[in-house]
Structure formats: C-alpha cells, structure tokens
Amino acid sequence: MATWVNRNTVQVTQTITTEVSILDMRANVVAYQVERAALVARIATLDGLIAADNVTIAAYEADVSRPAATPFTAVMVTPAINQLDAAINTDIEVVFSEEVDQSTVINGAFSVMNGATPVTGTLSFSVSRTLIFTPTSALLSGATYDVSLSASILSRLGTALTAYSASFTTSA
8 A cells, every 4th residue: 555645735734733833832922921911910019018018117117216105304314303412523414315416405405503693614425315514613512503404405306305404402
C-alpha cells in the first residue's frame, strides 16, 4: 500500500500548524496581559495599604511624640521650696520636664527677687533641660528670695510652661 500525499495537503497541514502556533502565542499574550493586570491591581492595592499605613504611622508618631496630658513644668528647683538655710553663694538651678526653647527665657520670664529688689546675675543652661542662674554677687544672709518662672517660657515643642514661683531663705 502506498501512501500518497497531496502537495496541497502538506501545505494545508503546515498552515494549520502555523496558525495553531500563532493562536497559542496569542493565548499566551492574553494570559500574560491578564496576569499583568492582576499584578498591577495587587500593586495598587499594596500601594494604597502602604499609603494608609504611612498616614496611620504619621498620626501615631504625632500622637505619641508627647502625650497631651503631660504639662511642661519645673520638676526640681534648687534651693528647695521654703528651704531656710540656703548658702549665700548658691546658684539657683531649675530642671524642666522637657527641653527648653532657650530663646524664650528672657527678661521677666525668669526672675529672682529679694522683696521688691531684683537679683542680677547670669543665666546659662548646663543641658537643654537645666537652667542655672548665677547671682552677680553673694545673696544676703537671712534674706528671703522669690524665684518666678512665667508661662512665656516654652518647651522646644512650643508648650507653655506651667507658671512657677517659690521662696527660699539664706542662712543667717
């Protein structure tokens, strides 16, 4: 038995094979495009989640940077409040609850008075939370001094100081 192949049959077979290959490639391209669209959609979703997380993180960081319930205060003053035996050559030190905006510690914001007489001296900071007042001359023996800090003193975060005043007396 002889196998007879028509020249047209061979050409038709080659054309069908070529067209099937082209259809397979087109199917692959369509599958790729569908997969790519799905990936783009997932990336957009992730971008949205990341953006939402960044907003949430920024809001959280702003919220926890300094709790609103924590006032800006003088937490320790030396000589102590109502101390009766402070040395006449003492410096007055104030430790604050937060870092101080040093530019706000100006005339009238901090004062040391002996009755109606202001005590002169120099202000400095040993660290950003500790103010040191060094009187120009020794304090008077047995005298009472009033230390005042006004609300015009601000923290580095811009919070006004809770006004403070206290007295101490030097030893006789």
